[in-house]
Amino acid sequence: MENRLTSRIIGTGSCLPENVVTNDDLSKIMDTSDEWISSRTGIRKRHLVKEETTAGMSIEAGKRALQQAGVSPEELDLIVVGTLTGDYITPSTACEVQAGLGAINATAFDINAACSGFIFGLQTVNAYISAGMCKTALVIGAETLSKIVDWNDRSTCVLFGDGAGAAVVKADTMGVLACDHGSDGAKGMYLAGLNRTNNNPLIQTDKALQYVQMDGQEVYKFAVSTVPASIQKVLDQAGLAPEDIKYYVLHQANLRILQSVAKRLKVPMDRFPISLDHCGNISAGSVPILLDEVNQKGMLQKGDKIIMSGFGGGLTWGTCLIEW
Ligand code: ACO
Numbered sequence: 304m305e306n307r308l309t310s311r312i313i314g315t316g317s318c319l320p321e322n323v324v325t326n327d328d329l330s331k332i333m334d335t336s337d338e339w340i341s342s343r344t345g346i347r348k349r350h351l352v353k354e355e356t357t358a359g360m361s362i363e364a365g366k367r368a369l370q371q372a373g374v375s376p377e378e379l380d381l382i383v384v385g386t387l388t389g390d391y392i393t394p395s396t397a398c399e400v401q402a403g404l405g406a407i408n409a410t411a412f413d414i415n416a417a418c419s420g421f422i423f424g425l426q427t428v429n430a431y432i433s434a435g436m437c438k439t440a441l442v443i444g445a446e447t448l449s450k451i452v453d454w455n456d457r458s459t460c461v462l463f464g465d466g467a468g469a470a471v472v473k474a475d476t477m478g479v480l481a482c483d484h485g486s487d488g489a490k491g492m493y494l495a496g497l498n499r500t501n502n503n504p505l506i507q508t509d510k511a512l513q514y515v516q517m518d519g520q521e522v523y524k525f526a527v528s529t530v531p532a533s534i535q536k537v538l539d540q541a542g543l544a545p546e547d548i549k550y551y552v553l554h555q556a557n558l559r560i561l562q563s564v565a566k567r568l569k570v571p572m573d574r575f576p577i578s579l580d581h582c583g584n585i586s587a588g589s590v591p592i593l594l595d596e597v598n599q600k601g602m603l604q605k606g607d608k609i610i611m612s613g614f615g616g617g618l619t620w621g622t623c624l625i626e627w
Contacts, residue, residue, distance in 0.1 A: 351465055
């Protein structure tokens with residue numbers, strides 16, 4: 304039998320900001336309501352940073368994942384953070400995590416793939432492991448989206464939350480079984496945010512786009528067509544059927560998207576764990592935070608097949624089928 308190296312998740316952790324903001328809290332500062340937000344999205348509350356930072360939450364999530372895995376920071380040889388809201392452009396969040404954990408033997412870098420960031424990170428780590436370039440890695444998805452949403456735009460700011468999730472990944476003969484990934488940059492401006500003005504006094508520049516802008520309906524159409532197709536691809540690669548999968552740990556953008564994917568796959572909704580009701584959409588943080596919730600609740604047994612899928616800005620999408 305071929306003994307190809309793949310990657311197994313051996314520990315998870317997460318960290319959410321202390322400050323919880325309900326839909327009712329939002330309705331006091333803008334023209335919205337719990338009824339509008341929860342009926343269209345499934346979101347009831349979210350955690351939003353006050354003092355916490357993307358790196359600080361990432362370090363905490365990473366510590367918890369390392370503790371669960373029984374791995375020391377010095378054993379890590381790779382740290383990859385999926386984020387579009389790092390505290391600095393440089394140093395990367397991953398380098399801040401390296402310093403915060405004392406992971407002196409790790410190479411560290413960020414991946415910006417918006418809501419697919421954690422999955423792209425896991426796939427990158429898996430490729431490093433398969434190529435023999437690393438053995439033990441930390442993959443994180445973390446965001447402080449509340450700093451980049453437009454708080455004057457009720458159609459977007461109510462959707463997002465902050466937080467970080469982490470997974471320790473180790474080279475093994477079983478773990479990641481199949482992967483799919485893709486991008487459609489031509490549709491990138493359906494979900495865009497935050498470029499910078501050029502402050503070179505010799506050059507006249509247009510006004511920069513400050514905050515997140517989204518064409519919600521186009522993003523919705525993209526998600527409900529692309530995600531089931533991507534999931535079907537990994538099922539086909541692994542020779543499995545939708546009912547063989549114990550849980551579908553999907554990016555938490557909107558309950559309606561999850562219901563549509565479940566219907567398309569003919570899988571009951573109880574296979575789709577949900578965190579968006581209490582976390583909102585945390586972009587790259589959604590999948591690892593939800594995975595950690597499922598893991599901490601003891602819902603995963605060795606040998607379970609799980610599909611994780613991220614999708615969003617770029618536009619990008621990525622799916623992994625793993626054996627626990
Ligand atoms: N409270 C009250 N009313 C609101 C709010 C709000 N927070 N936001 C918008 N409205 C109003 C609008 O002003 C509009 O009013 P009008 O008809 O008088 O003009 C009406 O509600 C409908 O607005 P739409 O933007 O058309 O709302 P829609 O029905 O498309 O729902 C939503 C918006 C929930 C975002 C939907 O488009 C969607 O599910 N999109 C999927 C994409 C998604 O969830 N993206 C998240 C980030 S991307 C990602 O993570 C993949």
